Amino acid sequence: MTKRLISTLLLSLGLLLGSASAWAEGPELPAAGNNLRDQASLQRGAHLFFNYCVGCHSLKYMRYSRIAQDLNLSEKDVMQNLNFTGAKFDDPVISHMPAELATKAFGKDPPDLSLEVSAKGADWVYAYLNSFYLDPKSPIGWNNTILPNAAMPFPLWELQGEQTAVMGKDGHAVEKLELSHPGTMTPAQYQQATRDLVNFLDYVSEPAALQRRHYGVWVILFLALFTFLAYLLKKEYWKDVH
Amino acid sequence: MANEVVDHGRRRFLTATTAVVGGVGVVAAAVPFIKSWEPSARAKAAGAPVTQSLKKVESGQQLIVAWRSLPVFIVNRTPAQLAALPKQDPRLVDPKSNGSSADQQPKYAQNETRSIKPEWLVMIGICTHLGCVPNYVGEMKPEPFDPDWQGGYYCPCHHSRYDMAGRVYQGVPAPKNMQIPPYHYVDDTTVQIGVDPKGAA
Amino acid sequence: MANAFVRWFDERAPGMAPMYRKHMTEYYAPKNFNLWYYFGSLAILVLVNQIVTGIFLTMNYDPSAAGAFDSVQYIMRDVEWGWLIRYMHTTGASLFFVVVFLHMFRGIMYGSFKKPRELVWVLGMLIFLVLMAEAFMGYVLPWGNMSFWGAKVIVSLFGTIPVIGGHLVEWIMGDFLPADSTLNRFFALHVIALPLVLLLLVVLHLAALHEVGSNNPDGVDVKHGPKGNRWDALKPADGIPFHPYYTLKDLVGVGVFLIVAAFIIFFAPTFGGWFLEHDNSIAANNLLTPAQIKPVWYFTAFYAIVRMVPSFAGTAVWGVIAMFGSIAVLFALPWIDVGPVKSIRYRGTGYKVGLTVFVIAFLSLMLIGTDLTDVLFPKLFGADIDLTTWDNVFGRIMTLAYFGFFVFLWLYTHLGWEKTKPVPERVTTHD
Numbered sequence: 001m002t003k004r005l006i007s008t009l010l011l012s013l014g015l016l017l018g019s020a021s022a023w024a025e026g027p028e029l030p031a032a033g034n035n036l037r038d039q040a041s042l043q044r045g046a047h048l049f050f051n052y053c054v055g056c057h058s059l060k061y062m063r064y065s066r067i068a069q070d071l072n073l074s075e076k077d078v079m080q081n082l083n084f085t086g087a088k089f090d091d092p093v094i095s096h097m098p099a100e101l102a103t104k105a106f107g108k109d110p111p112d113l114s115l116e117v118s119a120k121g122a123d124w125v126y127a128y129l130n131s132f133y134l135d136p137k138s139p140i141g142w143n144n145t146i147l148p149n150a151a152m153p154f155p156l157w158e159l160q161g162e163q164t165a166v167m168g169k170d171g172h173a174v175e176k177l178e179l180s181h182p183g184t185m186t187p188a189q190y191q192q193a194t195r196d197l198v199n200f201l202d203y204v205s206e207p208a209a210l211q212r213r214h215y216g217v218w219v220i221l222f223l224a225l226f227t228f229l230a231y232l233l234k235k236e237y238w239k240d241v242h
Numbered sequence: 243m244a245n246e247v248v249d250h251g252r253r254r255f256l257t258a259t260t261a262v263v264g265g266v267g268v269v270a271a272a273v274p275f276i277k278s279w280e281p282s283a284r285a286k287a288a289g290a291p292v293t294q295s296l297k298k299v300e301s302g303q304q305l306i307v308a309w310r311s312l313p314v315f316i317v318n319r320t321p322a323q324l325a326a327l328p329k330q331d332p333r334l335v336d337p338k339s340n341g342s343s344a345d346q347q348p349k350y351a352q353n354e355t356r357s358i359k360p361e362w363l364v365m366i367g368i369c370t371h372l373g374c375v376p377n378y379v380g381e382m383k384p385e386p387f388d389p390d391w392q393g394g395y396y397c398p399c400h401h402s403r404y405d406m407a408g409r410v411y412q413g414v415p416a417p418k419n420m421q422i423p424p425y426h427y428v429d430d431t432t433v434q435i436g437v438d439p440k441g442a443a
Numbered sequence: 444m445a446n447a448f449v450r451w452f453d454e455r456a457p458g459m460a461p462m463y464r465k466h467m468t469e470y471y472a473p474k475n476f477n478l479w480y481y482f483g484s485l486a487i488l489v490l491v492n493q494i495v496t497g498i499f500l501t502m503n504y505d506p507s508a509a510g511a512f513d514s515v516q517y518i519m520r521d522v523e524w525g526w527l528i529r530y531m532h533t534t535g536a537s538l539f540f541v542v543v544f545l546h547m548f549r550g551i552m553y554g555s556f557k558k559p560r561e562l563v564w565v566l567g568m569l570i571f572l573v574l575m576a577e578a579f580m581g582y583v584l585p586w587g588n589m590s591f592w593g594a595k596v597i598v599s600l601f602g603t604i605p606v607i608g609g610h611l612v613e614w615i616m617g618d619f620l621p622a623d624s625t626l627n628r629f630f631a632l633h634v635i636a637l638p639l640v641l642l643l644l645v646v647l648h649l650a651a652l653h654e655v656g657s658n659n660p661d662g663v664d665v666k667h668g669p670k671g672n673r674w675d676a677l678k679p680a681d682g683i684p685f686h687p688y689y690t691l692k693d694l695v696g697v698g699v700f701l702i703v704a705a706f707i708i709f710f711a712p713t714f715g716g717w718f719l720e721h722d723n724s725i726a727a728n729n730l731l732t733p734a735q736i737k738p739v740w741y742f743t744a745f746y747a748i749v750r751m752v753p754s755f756a757g758t759a760v761w762g763v764i765a766m767f768g769s770i771a772v773l774f775a776l777p778w779i780d781v782g783p784v785k786s787i788r789y790r791g792t793g794y795k796v797g798l799t800v801f802v803i804a805f806l807s808l809m810l811i812g813t814d815l816t817d818v819l820f821p822k823l824f825g826a827d828i829d830l831t832t833w834d835n836v837f838g839r840i841m842t843l844a845y846f847g848f849f850v851f852l853w854l855y856t857h858l859g860w861e862k863t864k865p866v867p868e869r870v871t872t873h874d
Contacts, residue, residue, distance in 0.1 A: 061516040063283060090287035114516070118713075118724035205724070208519060208526035215527075216709025220702055222270075226263050227698025233256040234691040240248070240673065241474050241683050260694075274524035275499055282503075283521035 029146075032126035034199035036209055042071050045200025048193060050082040052155050056102060056110035059093035062204050067093075070207055106140075106151045118205040122198050129156065129194040133163040133177050145174050159183050160190045291436035293428060296362065304378045306367065309435045313375055314423060315408075316433070317363040322382060323406045324360055326392035330405045335412055339419055343409075346370075347422035350439060356407040356422055364425045364433060365408045367395075371416035374399035380406075395420070466653055471672075471682030472689055473659035475870040479553070480659075481696035482546035484689075488697055489539045490645065494638060496532040504584070506630035508623040511586035512726040530712040534704055536578055537718040540741035542700075543571060551776070552798065554785025555658040561777040563655065566648040568774045573644060575742070575770075577637040580629040582739055583621070587723030592736050594621040594629075600749070603760040620729055661870045662785025668869060681870045735814060743812025744805050745769055748845070751811075751838040765842070772849050779849050782856040784863040791861040797851050804844035811838045 035041065046067060049059075064087065068078040075089055083089075085096045095110070102110050117125055128146045132154035135143035142157075144150040145165075154160075161183030168175040185193060203210065281289065289310035296316070299305050302323070305316045331337035339352050347356055357363050369376050376395035385391040387401060395404040403411045408420035426439035453460055503522050505514035518525035547567070550556055556564035583594045598621070602612040617624030656666045665679040672680050683689075713719040717740050722733040738746045745766050752762035772779070784790050787798065810816050811834060820833050855861050 061513075061520055063287065063520075065287070066283065066520070088287075088290065090283075090290050115724040119721055121721065206519070206526075212526065212530075212709045212712070216705060219705045219709060222267060223698060223702045223705055226260070226267055227695060227702065229256065229260040229263055230691065230694040230698050233253075233260045234695050236249070236253055236256055237687050237691050241688060274527050275495070277523045278499055278502070278525060278528060280523050282517070282523065282525075284517065 029121075029123040029127045032122040032195060032198045032202075034122055034126070034195050034202055036199065036203055038199065039072060041196045041199045042203055043073065044193070045196035045198070045203075046071060046073075046082060048197045049200055050084065053113070053197075054084070054093060054095055056095055056097050056106075056152075057113045058095040059114045059204055060112050061114040062093050062207070063090055064088075064093060065090045066207060070203070070210055108151050110152070113201060113204070115205050117198065117202040122202050125201060126194055126198045129197065130160075130191065131177065132157070132160075133165045133174070134180070135165070145177065156190075156194075157183065159185045159193060160187075161185075289436070291434050293432060293434045296431045296433060301361075302380055304380070307435070309366075309423060312423075313367040314435055315363065315365045315367040315378065317365075317378070317380075317406070319355075319361050319363055319406055323380070323393045324355065326382065327354060327405060327407055330392060330409070330411075333411055334405065334409045335417070336419060337409060339409070342417060343419040346419045348424050348438060351422045354407070356409070356419070358425070358427065358439070362433070363407060364422065364435065366421040366423050368420065369397040369399065369402055369416055370410065370418040370420060371397065371400055371402050371414075376402070376404060376420075466649075467686040467690070468684050469675075469678075470653055470685040471665070471675075471678050472657045472685050473661075473663070473665045473679075473681055473870055474683045474688075475659050475661060475681070475872050476657075476689065476692070477660050477872075479545070479549035480657075481693060481700075482542045482549065484693040485542045485696060485700050486539070486546055487645070488700070489535050489542055490641070492531060492535045493539065496528050496535065497634060497638075499528050500532055501634055504630075506584070506626055508586060508626055508727070511584060511626060515585045527708070530708045533719055534707045534712060534714075536581060537714070537739075537741065538700075538704055538707075539574065540578070543574065544741075547571065547773075548802075552787045553658055553660055554662050554780075554782075554787075556777045557780070557785050558777070559655045560652070560658060563648060563651045564777055565774060566644055566651055568770075570641065570644045570648060571773075572770065573637055573641050577633060577641065578739075578741065580633040580637070583626065583629050584633060585723060586626060586727045587720075588725040588728050588731065588733050589720045589723040589736070591621055591727035591729065592732055593738060594625060596736060597738070598625075600763050600766075603758060603763045605758060605760060608760075621727075658785060659870055660786060660872070661788060661867065663866065663868070663870050665870065737812065737814055740809070740813060744808040745812075747808040747812035747838055748842050751835065751842045769845060772846065776849075780852045780856050782861050782863070784861075784866055786866075789864040789866045791855075791863055793851075793855055793861060797848050797855070800844050801848035804841045804848070807841040808838065808845065811841070 064078050064083055065075070067073065067082070068075055068089075073082075079089060085094065087094065097110070102108075120128075124146065128144060128150075131145040132142055132150075133145070134141065137143075138149070140151070140153045142150070142152075142154045143165075144154075161179055162181040163177040164180040165174040166176050166178055167173070179187065183190065292307055292309045292314070294305070294307050294316060296318070299316060299318045301318050302320045303318055306313050307316065308314070335341075336343040338354075339347060339356060344352075351357055355363070356365070367375050374397050376397040379385065379391070379396050380393050381391075382393045383391060385396070387396060388403065393406045395408065397403070397416065400415045402414040402416035404416075404420055405411070408422070410416045410419050423435050424438045425433050425435045426437055428434050500518065503514060503518045503525065505511055515529070518529050520526075522528075550564060550567070579593075579597060583590045594616075598612055598615050601615060602608040604611060613619060615625075616622065617628060656664075659665070663681070665681040669680040670677055672678055672682060674684055707714055707718070713721075720739065722735070725733075737743065748766045748769050749762040752765045755761050782790065782794070787795060810819065816834055816837065817830055820828060820830060820837075824833070
């Protein structure tokens with residue numbers, strides 16, 4: 001009976017985790033496929049962020065110095081190639097765009113992106129960056145299939161080119177996006193670039209993630225040793241019990 | 243029932259081994275908690291080097307800047323104040339800063355003026371007695387606390403006295419000369435506090 | 444040297460050594476504890492973890508609406524090892540409930556709440572109640588958007604109380620929405636008041652237990668069985684000293700548990716969004732309700748009951764009554780289930796079926812509360828089903844099953860329907 005109950009419990013737990021899409025409901029997204037251990041990808045992503053995003057978006061919980069340390073970049077490198085706002089090396093990444101100006105231009109404040117991947121998921125951000133299309137009906141000229149009526153005009157259009165929507169039969173839903181005007185990157189290059197950018201934002205949302213896996217291995221190995229010893233000790237003493 | 247032989251040696255060995263490994267684990271687990279009291283990245287950022295221009299500091303004047311939340315005195319010493327320094331030596335606890343005050347300054351400031359350039363004193367303005375901020379009393383005239391005053395610092399808390407190089411006088415509670423922070427000249431008229439000069443360890 | 448110190452100490456605190464003997468070396472516990480008996484000591488371990496990590500979190504946390512969210516990120520990024528301390532606390536919170544649920548289930552399954560251990564059970568239930576309040580308030584502190592709306596919804600439960608409800612909600616929050624004052628009082632309760640109550644209750648829970656002695660998987664009362672074991676001629680024959688035998692056994696349990704906990708802390712601290720929810724990475728926003736507002740997983744079974752009871756006679760209070768009732772009914776278990784046989788091993792088939800149904804009902808309510816049924820049902824029964832109806836029908840059946848278990852148990856044991864198997868004189872198994 002006990003065994004059966006345990007297996008029932010384990011089964012339910014498996015069920016719970018198996019279907020553990022705790023993300024908000026929505027269409028299933030393709031995997032971003034980013035890898036935090038790929039330092040070159042993180043560095044490329046950082047360059048993309050500081051060239052195309054930081055004009056409007058801050059990373060207010062992220063210091064330049066921490067980025068340098070974690071991404072293995074020199075202070076000089078960061079201050080010359082990433083920091084265009086004149087902030088100090090130890091300062092957090094704050095966009096230079098004044099809030100009033102942004103609100104005037106986009107109708108809302110561009111959100112801080114420090115925790116974007118924690119909140120939305122890497123897959124979502126990746127899909128979002130690949131789903132902009134030209135929309136004459138939109139006041140900003142752009143729309144997005146992942147976030148309809150997004151307030152942001154597509155900042156990477158030079159890289160990806162211009163996509164246009166192919167409407168479904170009912171004329172309302174977007175069936176697919178087609179590249180109508182190529183950009184400076186091939187589609188494969190652009191996907192890799194957005195993967196790098198997502199990878200960087202994933203790192204930014206939890207810088208400790210780089211360390212914790214490293215420590216985790218040793219902690220678990222140590223605990224396994226301790227548990228093994230405790231087990232031998234328990235076995236030895238329990239010889240008394242008949 | 244109780245007839246079996248208990249292997250006491252094995253028990254002792256396993257108990258000791260488990261206790262040692264468990265003890266190591268507890269100590270290791272305590273490390274992150276102890277380390278969490280170290281200055282955080284924010285505190286360190288606030289404690290980053292401070293750059294200060296000297297252009298507007300007149301001869302005989304003192305400027306106070308904050309570095310790591312500490313008051314740093316920057317004084318443009320007059321020729322008279324500088325000339326008075328060697329004369330104070332007999333009355334000081336450690337005039338050469340090589341005795342009890344050997345650790346109170348970087349090597350490059352371990353000299354008579356306790357500075358890189360003689361006229362510019364850069365010093366952490368914290369009394370070495372109990373941590374008050376001494377007053378700058380620059381004028382060379384008789385003072386109630388010293389009829390032969392040659393300029394220096396007077397601590398309001400317990401009346402410790404220092405000369406114009408922050409060297410402590412004998413017979414006061416403070417034990418050591420005031421501390422000189424690491425600093426260097428970015429150019430002729432700019433100092434950066436918190437960073438040693440190039441080449442100095 | 445050591446002996447001299449022990450003597451010196453003993454002369455000045457003569458009560459300590461007897462107390463140590465009473466609760467450790469001369470506390471005779473049944474020798475047949477199985478896997479289910481690890482969770483009590485593990486609960487103490489988690490409690491200690493929560494207190495230690497919690498104290499260190501308060502050192503850098505800012506309990507203000509303006510600063511709370513930022514201060515959590517400060518802990519995660521700027522404080523050395525802050526991320527580890529926080530993840531130990533958040534993982535500990537969820538594992539606390541895993542351990543306590545299993546501990547409570549053990550008590551139900553082996554009849555540990557029955558005479559003479561009713562007081563142990565009631566004190567344990569009080570611990571559970573305080574733990575839920577503690578967890579809820581701790582959940583509010585990071586002041587993310589789920590914290591904010593969780594606080595709003597849970598506090599609003601009290602608003603369903605007729606007449607005083609509306610004002611009661613404002614009184615609890617100290618404002619018209621969860622605000623600075625709410626955060627401040629929840630912080631005070633979370634870090635001082637409730638932990639003190641919790642500690643006191645744990646001491647009482649253990650004191651009450653050690654007075655009557657532990658139950659065991661056979662439900663045999665070893666205290667009243669034959670006497671004489673290898674340590675003491677007058678003590679229960681089936682008892683073994685808690686120390687060293689169960690301290691060492693529990694140490695192995697602690698090791699295994701810590702491996703599981705370490706795996707979560709270091710490799711999956713959000714646990715796929717179950718232990719730390721994605722929407723809580725967005726700062727509290729009183730103008731934007733998260734797309735899916737649902738409680739953290741350990742509350743979902745109880746919370747689902749609220750949703751399953753329709754409003755009636757112009758008030759929604761029935762669902763709230765049902766939810767609190769689902770916890771209150773557990774308090775009364777010793778007087779609902781009065782069957783003379785304790786352990787499930789020797790109880791009637793009706794009991795075994797009933798308990799299985801109860802477990803299924805509880806887990807199903809959890810599934811509904813987490814909205815997982817919205818994912819599962821279309822997969823199982825086709826994409827075009829009417830989810831609301833399915834959810835409601837399924838949930839109401841499971842709510843009835845949850846309460847039905849207790850009704851059945853009362854009838855089953857009070858009316859003498861149960862056909863039990865003979866209970867052995869001595870405990871049957873041990874390792």
